[in-house]
Amino acid sequence: MSQQQPISLLLCALGGEGGGVLTEWLVETARHAGYPVQATSIPGVAQRTGATTYYLEVFPVPVKELDGKRPVLGLYPMPGRLDALVSSELLETVRQISLGHASSDRTLVLSSTARALTTMEKMQMGDGRRDAQGLLNLITAHSRAHHVLDMAELTRQAGTIVSAVMLGCIAASGLLPMGRAEYEAILKDSGGSAQASLRGFALGFDAVHAQRTQAQFIEQVLTPKAVAPAAEVPALPAPVAALFPGVLHEIIALGHARLVEYQNAAYAQRYIERLQQVLAAERASDPQGTRGWAVTREMARWLALWMAFDDIIRVADLKSRASRWSRVLGEVKAGEADLLKLYDHFKPGAPEFAALLPTDLAQRVLAWDRKRVLAGKTPWALPLKIGTHSVAGMLALRGLAMLRALRPLGSRYATEQALIEQWLAAVVGSTARHWPTGHELALCGRLIKGYGSTNERGKDNLLHVVQHLAVADHFEHDDARAAAIAAARQAALADDAGKTLDQALVKHGVPARPVKAQPIRWMRRPPVKKTS
Template identity: 70%
Template sequence: MKQTQPISLLLCALGGEGGGVLSEWLIDVARRAGFAAQATSIPGVAQRTGATTYYLEVFPVPVAELKGMRPVFGLNPLPGRLDALVSSELLETARQIGNGLVSNQHTLVITSSARALTTMEKMEIGDGRRQEAGLLQLVRENSRAHHVLDMAAITREAGTVVSATMLGCIAGSGLLPFARADFEAVIGEGGSHAGPSLRGFTQGFDAVVRQRAQIRQIEDSLSNSELPALITRGLPADLASIFPQSVHDLLTLGHARMLEYQDAAYATRYAERLKRVLAAERHIDPAGANGFAITREMVRWLALWMAFDDIVRVADLKSRASRWERVKGEVKSKPDDLLMVYDHFKPGVPEVAALLPTGLATRLLIWDRRRVTRGKEPWAMPLKIGTHSVFGMLSLRVLASLKWLRVRGSRFSQEQDTIDQWLDAVIAGTQAHWQLGHEIALCGRLIKGYGATNERGKENLLHVINHLAKAAPFSTDAARAEAIAAARTAALSDEAGKALDQALVQHGAPARPVKAQPIRWVKTPPGRPPAPLPKNG
């Protein structure tokens, strides 16, 4: 018996992404294929500011077979009865799921893994992003089937808008009773924009078809015992056998990052540090009741800290072929276009000293501080390098090849010493109380950015370790852990550090010492009279 209920789709896009065009395309495809369809919309506030949702119903029986009857369509989706949710942004997908429209028995979810950060996420001093793992879990738990893919990347590669990619994903899912040729014919009517739109459609279609084929292959050929081997592919066998399954995904990424950043010896150093943490956590939590969360956090934050940014790293990233391809995609450069890229650098004494031995670096830093004390600006060398030129690219590649010099530099030694202080504090805290070790591990979030921001984060971390994790008296280890959590939250909420100082004092620790700042005298520009002195009382 043929289905007599319409197929319902909710299309979600951000303002300016072509959600209205996508809805019109689908209506035109339905009519071309001989099916009845209806669409309604709730447009966003303005370009790039609001979400736009479009509700579409398609009756799955051709109009020619209805014998004059006309289907009755709804104007809005019914909770739990939606056949498909298609979204261009992961958080918007989660928001629609939270509205109760989808069902794990009924709804196919097709979503992009890409994020467009909200204003509130951007305003956070710390990492204010919603964790993608939780959003993806929400998708898995509230869909009968799902396809997650990076629509933003596909769209950039095709040089089109995301609505074309979304149309390809819908066509590839097999949800609608339309032939691929019907979709392509409608897109082909778009005139000069048809070429890029067809590329985006094709890539979206192929991506979903590949996922469907992979799912079928896994269901047919993989037993449960083979799944762990699939998940841990890329992680060395010795590490996979030592570390628990719950950390394998991040450990694979962290280990690969160390190899890329430095070499195999550095990746081994990373793993050895983590083994110490794992041993401490297994000692206090042998059954892994807490999911080895301390080790997992250390896998994450240790990898980020050990791969700190320096001029070698920056030169490497800016001279990669992938970066050049990304720039070409962002400016939509065509094969016959002349593309020139200039990178601006301003290395100062700290960046140069970082690659020098400690003795030379110290003398150079002292010389620069004396300049500042005399009222001069810190020394820096502004550079403008054309990375499109042979000379510019060679300059960056020569600088990127200095990995061997990095490990002999003063900064590398200082970073490793500070990392070890944090590592020792995590291990000692874990041995005393699981929650205490976990909170100290989470303090790795304080290390971020570069320059003064990075230095301030390390100073804050060491102050918390020395005065809360060690020195300050607490009645219990749990109370000490709560104090560290409060200090960490305060440090991430206030860039000036006032909130952190208040949290420290509140828990019996001294506020951070006030750092001396030189007084700089600025000459009055010629022709401008000096400012009048203030009058007394």
């Protein structure tokens, strides 16, 4: 017994993922198999949801063989002394590694490739996501062995919680002395969700078992291509496919399908006609397509996203879809006998309502709201709480979604199309004259993102680049212009406030963005209570 050491595991799950349930399953399995076991929870918080880690120690000698002795088990993981780190989220795995728990000579890491984006990742103007391959490299460098798989996808397939999949991964790893049948016996007694838990367990077990028995595929499993199965690409209509090189078909098919769903086939055809203008300009400057038609590719992506701009019609459509209700049912694990009520909160303001009105009426509504603000009042908004589970609530959302046919009559639609045409004309003209400049302007489509003030700020930034850098005549050559546009785009994505962009604009000889007038609001000083 003196030479035996407890097997230590640190279990990490985000809030609501069943980390406590997983710990209970492991404890019950170990006890059922006759092994000493102890588990403790370590409360904590995270940027995404609550995060509680669970520390578990199992002594690999049956109680009946200890001659009445009892091992002393620890309450907290010792740095570098951890036998296994199990996590349901990739960045959480790396966070625990950064705390010194894992070691390259001892620790087995079982991790999911799934991500729950942090607040800082979501706040970035550009793509703020952490590099997944970099996180995987850290796991490789700080683990004795590792099995990385998409637990979220396996959970979805099984219709269960991720803790069941994690249990299967632990069982298949061979780290603990219990057999598969002993784990499954505990799951069979877990209540009404036993069958779903067993399905998730089996999927997790088989996935890790396959990695263990086929070591030659470990390198392939850890590459981004194996992180998650690619979504099925919709078929591009044959007449449309004939207009573009084959290398562009996939990205254009995605954009085309998005716009058919967003508005209709005629709107998607308008997207195709715009892309044809870009392709014609690119063929003029690069007839052989030696650059892979990169300008058309970028425009296919960012143009589709801009044309499918978010408005209250789009929000109502997404909120009232059957697929959304099914997803919520799965997330809350609601059974057939459970009663689920779902409320959506909205707060549309004057701009959202004005967007659906003809331009003349919209201007009156916006002018009225500006007058309120100048008078010291807050912008008008209508707080709404809609029960999506109710007939009235669903009818309200579906009725609003059916206004899609009226969208082209609204002021927002006209404004967005005019801005798109301005950007499109700049890209087409620049590409035909100097390919790198057109490519940089196409990449500026990344600036259009989000909604509300974020979306407006992105459009202002892009149009300022188009109206100044793209047409300025002080550049010595077009390569200098392309470099200036690239610098401005990177500056706009790096700084939400826009100060970095203004500095980049001035540095390259064009004016900074105009300062927008902001009303001054006077606040009454609260009365001071006199004390005797």
